[in-house]
Every structure is written in structure tokens, then in C-alpha cells.
Amino acid sequence: MVSYGLRKFRETMMKKILTFVLLIGLISGCSGEQESSNSADAEYKTYKWRLVTSWPKNYPGLGMAPEKIANLVEEMSNGQMQITVYGAGEQVPAFGVFDAVSSGSHQMGHSGGYFWKGKVPAAQFFTSVPFGLTADEINAWVNRGGGLELWREIYEPFNIYPIPAGNTGTQMFGWFNKEINSLEDVKGLKMRIPGIGGEVLKEAGGIPVTLPGGELFTALQTGVIDATEWVGPYNDLTFGFHQAAKYYYYPGWHEPGPMLELLINMDAWNSLPKHLQVIIETATKAVNQDTLDEYLARNNQALTELVEVHGVELRKLPDDVIEEFRAISNEILSDLAEEDEVIGKVYDSYIEFKNNVTEYHKISEDSFIEARNK
């Protein structure tokens, strides 16, 4: 054992030294100098960043993903980096996240790429496209199949560095106050459905609407919309949609495995020392998986409650409606690919990967599930 006095002396010395280190950092910070990210001051100074999101504050799954990233970064950096997370509307509106990060008013954002389809049409491939990749498949394409390089290329002109940051798994088609027995029932249907899914609905005769999550319950209850998709049982139960709609339709053909995104202002990113960059990338990758784990672990329990306690009617979309949606989806995607070279490049990479992984899954996981469920 070391005596209390010696330990106290050591602790005091350590504090003095650390104060000195911080002072050196501050002095160089005050010089206004812009150094490379590996310089000594960037290496040791503390960082306090702000992160805006498109989700209600602390919303299960979606909203907790950036909170978890922030916690991990602070713990792993031993307090060197602190990130404060804001809910939609606290500092910028739900759909203002991309602009906030692009302009640098905020260093970080957490959202879904298909919200920016007006600005960056190809961004939709990195969230989810109808009849596209599942959660595992989009992870493999983005992280190991060339997707991430393309994603960074298309966000680069906006001064944004994206990192995959969560996945909900296959979503539900959603909540309906009208039964869908045939394609006729889709005509005139007013439904909240973002991204390419919305375009498919429009082409099939429906009326797609884009609204942030927080406004959906009232819109559904007051009849402003006939139907809405949101996420799946775990999140949908939280919003109480079962009190505003009668039928719950599957499968979620429009969003088979939507990937969320962490957006980082490029100048802010480049100002970080290497170890903090790796900490952010790794924390975000861990949360990407944790989010999917959470949805998968909670969805069935929530579904059981919806059906058995709240009397929700679970319905499967008729085959001919699915087939029509699929045909329209394929057309819209290939038309989109013709719009410009960048979209075409992303589309080609996505479709080639999808064809490959679909073939492989047929003899691996799909074949196993068939064997297990018989």
C-alpha cells in the first residue's frame, strides 16, 4: 500500500500537469492557427459538439441512437469529447438537419437520407428503396460492397461526411382506416409515405404526403390522411396509432431495411485528431447494430400487445397489389438512374449487389428459414 499522503501528492501533481497541458492547448487555440488534425493541440484539447436530429427527443430506437453515440464517444474519449443531442424542433426543424450540418451551424446530425431526396436524389439508396436491401444486406453493401465510398462522394459537395447509424429492420406497411382488397382501393388513398415508396403509391393512384413523425397521430385521427406508415410495432405502439386506425398492413415492401445516418460537417470532422475520428466511426457502427438488435428484440412483444390487447387487425397486402407496387418500383428506380450519371452509378452498384446477395441468400439464410419453419 502507498500511504494516503503520497497518493494525495500524486493526484495533486497529476491535476497540475493536466491543467498545464490544457493551458498549452488553450494558448495555441487562442493563436487562431489552423493546423493539421495530428497536431498536438488538436490531439489534447476538449471538444463540445452539438447534434440535431429529425426525431422527438429521446424517442425509442430512432431518437436514442444519437444519445447512445454521444455517450460512447464521451466514455471512450475519457471526457475529451462531449456531444449534446437535440430533438426535432429544439434547435432546427426535423427536416432542417441536413442544412444545419452542411452550413456548419451544427457539427452533427442524425436523420434518414431519403428526407433529402429533393437535393440529393441518390441519397434514397442509402436509406431504403422499395423491394431493395434488408438490414444485413444494406450493411454489407455500404460497409463492404462499395456503397460507403459512393455515399461520401454524393454528400461531399454539401460539405457533409456520412456514417451509417442505425437500422429499424423491415418496417410495416402501416396503419390504415381503409381496407386494401385490390388495386382499386389504392386509388385516392391519402397516405403519409416518404421517399420512393411515396412515388410508387402516387403512380398507383394514391396521394403520398410527407410529414414528420410527431404530426402523424393527429393527421390520422382527424382524417387529414387515410393511412400512414411509420416504423414497426415497437415504435408504432408508442405513438398510439392503434387508437387512430383499424388495420395494420404488412409486408413493408417500401422500406425493407432503412439505414439511418450520422451527418458530420466536413470542416468539423477534419479538425478532429485521428483517435477521435476512429472513436466516432466505431461508436456509430456499434450503435448501428444495437438499434437493429433493440427493434428485433421488442417488435414481437409490441405486436402481440397491439393485436391481443388493443384488438388491432393484422392484414397482409393482397398479392396483386404487391406485384403492381413491385413493377412500378422497378420502373421508377430505373428511370431515376437515367436522370444523371451520379444516380446511375449508385443505382448500378446497388442493383448489382442486390442481385448477388439475393441469389446467395436463397441458398443460405432463406433456405435455412424455410427448413426451420416447416
Add this chain to the structure above:
Amino acid sequence: MVSYGLRKFRETMMKKILTFVLLIGLISGCSGEQESSNSADAEYKTYKWRLVTSWPKNYPGLGMAPEKIANLVEEMSNGQMQITVYGAGEQVPAFGVFDAVSSGSHQMGHSGGYFWKGKVPAAQFFTSVPFGLTADEINAWVNRGGGLELWREIYEPFNIYPIPAGNTGTQMFGWFNKEINSLEDVKGLKMRIPGIGGEVLKEAGGIPVTLPGGELFTALQTGVIDATEWVGPYNDLTFGFHQAAKYYYYPGWHEPGPMLELLINMDAWNSLPKHLQVIIETATKAVNQDTLDEYLARNNQALTELVEVHGVELRKLPDDVIEEFRAISNEILSDLAEEDEVIGKVYDSYIEFKNNVTEYHKISEDSFIEARNK
């Protein structure tokens, strides 16, 4: 701009201060004192650890997972922690990893839990059991469904702290020099197949063998075994099994989503400061996903090469053979659960989660895949 002289001065000062900080750490280290993990010396001292594995050095997928963990830990800790990775046989044999970590001769190991079934029968549930959970499902059970707490409980008597550390996805049933057209063909079949899969084969009349990966090619080529499972196309192509066997069978009913494990000696783990513990947990979670991504991205290409270039015959196991294997599996698993209370507790948790997630997947991902593939 700060002058070169001033920068040089700052750098020199920084080095001197850091040397002093390290010295203080060393002085307290020499005192032989055992302090709590949050003490100042544990916080700042450097750690050099050794990690032994059950895989050939730098083997794609399996063997690269611990290398990636080591790299991330070193980068995120800014060099505070360095982990050296050893291949099977370099310091301990492939199947000596558990004992090495348990005894503390090595701080870390990377392996698969079903190799320790003689010591810890319940460990098999945390790798893979026949007709059990897929990669996503076991992630959700372990990380969000109570599995991890049970896993840590059953390894605790061995002084080991486990972390999920990679997944290959659904494996192939494997390589055969005999055709399997009926249950008769399974009788007398000598096959390398570890874990409960091997027990199922035995019950069906076959002869299961356990051998490390590095010995499989020769055993297959010389006729010591008639068949072997290994992983899937990406890894199997590397080992050249197509030069030693004719038929490649699917589905991999025996290992639907095997989870690898990082093993940490409990005393070594407890000696770490909190930020290094979080760094290790987070790096390992990130690699858990990256490994699956890698397999998924590479398997189809490898399969195409095996079939189209090397003329491998891809075969589906007959339905009645699958059904018999499933019936035997269910029986073996429920018998195993009766053996003792601990196995029973793990079994109950696993089966309840499996039933829930299977039901949910039927209306979500499975239903989507059916819609996509039609």
C-alpha cells in the same frame, strides 16, 4: 501562423510533460499496489496484452476479426493499449484458448463457444445450435434479450468475461464425397461437424469428428473423413475444399448464425480503467457487425467461382433428411436442458426468444423476402 520555434517549444514541453506523467505512472506501478480500476495510475498507464485464437493467423473473416479489434483499440486509445494477436498453435493450440484465458496466461482469446461444450455445455447456445437463431436474431437475443447476462454468468466460474465478436451468417452444410439422397446415406458417414450438429449426425447414424480448420483439407483428401462442414463459400474457397470433395450441400441447418466470442481474463478486465473497457466493448461490437458484412459481401462471388470455374455440384439436402435432423435436434436440445439448472435457464431464454422472433419475422423480413423474390 505560429512560428516554427514556438511550435517546437510547445512540442518539446508536451513531450517532457508526458514523460513526467508516464514516470508518475511507473513509480506507482513499481509500488506493487493494487488500486481500483479508476485510480490515476490505471487511467494513464499503457497496456500490452496478448490475444490467442483458434484460427490460422490472419485467416479471412474469423482470423481477421481479432486483428481488427486490436487495431481499433490501439487507435481509439491513442496507443494506450496494444494487443498482439496470435494464430492457432503459435502460443497455445486452437482448442487451448479457453484455458489460456481462464488461467490468465493470456489476457484475451478469440474463438467459438461450442468448442468448450465438454466444460460448459450451455456455451453452445451462444455460438449456434441446430435450427436455432440467425445472425440478426442471436445479436438481438444476446444484446437485447437477456442472453449476454446469462453468458457472463456461465463463464464467470472460469474467470472469463465474454463479448460477442463476429458472425459468419448462415453456414453451408458443407463438402461431401458421398451423395446424400436419403437418410440411409447418412448412416456411417464420417463427417467433421462440431457442437450439437455433431450429436444430431451421430443420432442419425453418422460418425461426427472434431478437428481444427487447418487439418480439414488433408483429412478430406485422404479419405479420413467423408465430409466436412467449415463456414461458407468465402472461407471454403480459401481452403480449396473443391479440390478434395465433389458435392457442396445446403442449407446449413446446424449453424444458422454462429456468433464468435472475445474472451477476456476477468482479473485483467477488472484492472482496466473504464474508458478502455468501453473501448474494447465498442470495438468488438463494431467488428461483430463488420465480420458479418464481409461474409455477406464476399460469399456470392466465391460461390459463383466454385460452381462456374471449379465445377462444384451445389446440392440441396432432401426434405426428409432435414425433417429428421430437425426432430433429432429438438430432442437433443430439450434433453440437454434437463441436465442441470443452468443449461435449463439458458435453454428457456433461447427458445422463448426464438419462438417470438420467428413469429415476428414471418410477417416482417420473411414476408418481405417472399414479396421481393416472387
